[in-house]
Amino acid sequence: MTDNNPFQRSLSRRTLLQGSAGLAVAAALGGTVPAKAADAKKVIIGAFADGGLTPFKDKIIPLAKSQGFDITFLEDEYGVTLEKWFADAQNKAGQYDLYLLDDPWVPQFGAADVLEDLGAAGIDGSNSDWIGPLIDMGYWPPRQGPRVKGFETATPTLVTVPFVGDLQTLTYRNDVFTDGAPATWDDVITKGKAGVAAGKIKYPVVFRGVTGNPIVTSWYPVFLSFGGEFFDDKWNVTFNNEKGKAAAEFFVGTMKQNAPPGVVEFDSDQEGAAILGGDAGAIIQYSGNAIKSDDPAQTKVPGKLDFGVVPKQEKAIAQLGIFIAGVPKSAPNKQNSIDFLKWYTSPDTQAKLAEAGSIPVTRSGFAVKDPGNRLIPVALKQLDAGALPRPRMPDWAKVEELLGNELNKALQAGSGGGDALDAAAKSVTAYLTQAGYYA
């Protein structure tokens, strides 16, 4: 053994630095090359936490993984997702490949021009398999209805595609409403009261009363069923017409009197607990809680909850509130997410989605022999009976907030729904005026 043996040589500072630098470079290269290979079909999906996505998470993500997609599913609370994703898209932060948006957010993202043109990317919006009202929501500017200033002559672009076809339907207690789904609001209240008297339930109805989005979401199907219209084709407020006021009075008066005492502070978790816990007789809700109705682990009244089309006063129209997918222009794995969307919206995958218990977004999805949830055929009935999206405007969140505040105040009082709409109409008009809607 001599001094030339490298293992015997003393380690100088220079040798140590050289060695460390070499190791760092090797580690960087070694870390980068395989990571790129692994990213081949990586898709980072952002979603807000909602029960409506449970079948997708449980069944479709594993299926996607088996198809070679490396899915990272990032969930956030509903209240913070809009601002978080908008900041991500606008600042080109590139933290997501796919946003699962709430459909009223499409105009905000569309107007800001931060989403990819999915039509140009090869997704065919004119395919007749899409459910018409759902694919319509994917376009900015909208293909139908009024448009905001600056987009009057723009060509509608497919910036998002429907992802889960959620919409409101009625969930009711079949031991209270023994003749099937109550057809009118009068039925809901009258038969519900009988159910309370018989000790089967505590309250005929339950809904959300929290100011802003929750209360407006609960009021909207009542408003639509009374024949209300929100805006005319020039964005003039029309929700405070006679029909709208009748709906508001019914909502803050009769419905409150027949709902749990704390309904003013109820959000989706409390209203879900009331229907799944066996306290309430009927509710209009999205699929998130509805699909738990047969699960004994999630409800105290399994087998006693059925689904139906929303009650009508004039019409039986529900609110559409779908999950809709958009690819940010800053997506790090843009092509992967477009490939994923093509795979996801294919007839085969939509059939799997329906079998998993989620509401599909294509007609063929509804045609599966064995849908995974009893709600799915009812959702199709509701789509055929009538379902409308919320107004396609970038300022819907503010409009909803202004209206929700007034409705919430009237709900606290238990009366004054018509006056609340007048006050909301005034503030909404003032807001839209300064935002340039009538310029």
Place this chain on the structure above:
Amino acid sequence: MTASALPIRRERLQGAGLDAALPYLLLAPAVLIVLAVLIYPLYDGLRASTAFYRYGKPLRDVGFDNYIKLWSDPEFLNSLWVTVSFVTLSVAIETVLGLLLALFCAREFRGIRLLRTVLIIPMVITPVVVAIVFRLIYASDAGMLTAFSEALGGQPVQILGNPLTAFSGLVALDVWEWTPLLFLIILAGLQSLPVEPFEAARVDGAGAWRTFIDHTLPMLRPVLAVAIVLRTIDAFGTFDQVFVLTGGGPGQSTLLLSIFGYNTAFKFQQTGYAAALFVTMGVIVLALALAAVRLLKRVEAA
């Protein structure tokens, strides 16, 4: 390097004027950091406050329009009123309770150390967690208060569904969480007071109340002023608890300026208007702080 080489090199540096520049060079990183994280955001915020934004982008310069609009906006005025009410009520209650607790805990008795530790626990819990706990207490459907009430044959307790009770509930939360801060500061102040005046008072036969009014309170004034100022500034920025507990509702009864500004900036994307709001809020807090500093000086002079 040899020993003789060092003076030569130093001379060269001095010759190049580097000696004079050295302090500035050493300060430069700190100055750059301050510019980047303090001055630039402030400048950017001020710039944004004079612009009209649509779809997340500045469209045009509107001068001071956003500031003028604030004072005719009923939502802003309501938020300002709610915030001032909340801060005044919370800080007043916290100060009184903090003072009482500090007076009690300033004495030495068995278990006092444990008691002092327990009393500051609320302050170290994350505000969001506190809000969630209070939500579980207040919820009318499954909350602790409702459970107690129903166990006693009563009705569900509705705290968050009524403007007055929701506001009071929010104040109660803040008092629970932040009284310990006042307690801690005042206790430290009490323990640093000189003992001679108190011994003299005792010799003179002064009672506890007289001693408190004539000695403790006057000597504690500077400490109290600092505590109140710190807490007031902090309370103006309260956000987490309200966001989780009430979201500003019912109606707009707990809509603090921080929540209103957050919604305006991020939910409704009126960035310019929100910037004007926050600048205004900053000016209000700054004015309060300056007034408090002047008050402190006056107290010290007295």
